[in-house]
Amino acid sequence: MSVPHTIFVATEFGDMPHGRNDKDGKLNGEKFRKEHLLPALAKHDQVLVDFDGAKGCGSSFADESFAGLIDHEGWKKDDVLRRITYKFRFKSVIKNIYKYIDEAEARRLKRIDENTI
């Protein structure tokens, strides 16, 4: 397995990631997804998102950044899980990221079901 490319959130993006979009603040999840995560995923197969040094990771930020790949960028859960890993000292924050990805996948499957009916 290749060594993943690491995005150091605190130094490369900002140490206080928060909110979904520009309405919620500058360091929002949509901006992180579009300007950091997607470019890194375009170049590298494996990406490690390292939150160490960040002063927290808001739940809306996490949802918009990672579950947002499924909700807005057409990704599937398996690809998100396979290609992105996370590092943060608080396991409960990482647990929530996986929860949001699960919920986004459920929404995606529901959309597919609705479209096929």
Add this chain to the structure above:
Amino acid sequence: MMKTLSELSQAGLFTAAFALIGWVFVYLNSRSLARQSEVNTITASIEKMLQEVADENNKFWRDTAASAEDQAKPRLFNAFINFRCDFIEEKIQFLNKKCESAFLDIDHVKFEDCIIELIAQIRDRSTFDSEMAQQVEDKVARVLEINYLSMTLYTNIYDFLRTRYMSGSSFTKAPY
């Protein structure tokens, strides 16, 4: 053999040996009690923080039901809740480590997993979509959920400590 024992007894060696054993017992017991007291203090501080999480939730969701848009408010709220949840998560790790015992078969990994799951839920239910609180449908349900999760978390910690420091007269099946 009897002669040797008699001589040792006359020399007072048995008395000294019993005194030493007694001293070791008292020393270990007092250390154990001190540790238990420390653990109780940690638990009390966790309880206080959980109470704060619940109170602040109540205040925030109640206030935002009728207030205007403001970026600072949800950010402050997020900071308040996340700081306390981070603190609780760290304290739980210390508590778990401190409660390790060679004489008791306690599943520390299961305890930690269970607590982290609850903290994750508290973080999520407290702060998710707090930036657009106006659009969250049932704000009261959020408050009730946090109260319930806080209570469950405290009960889990209490059950864990009850198992760890169980007295011989109240021996029950360990939940962890």
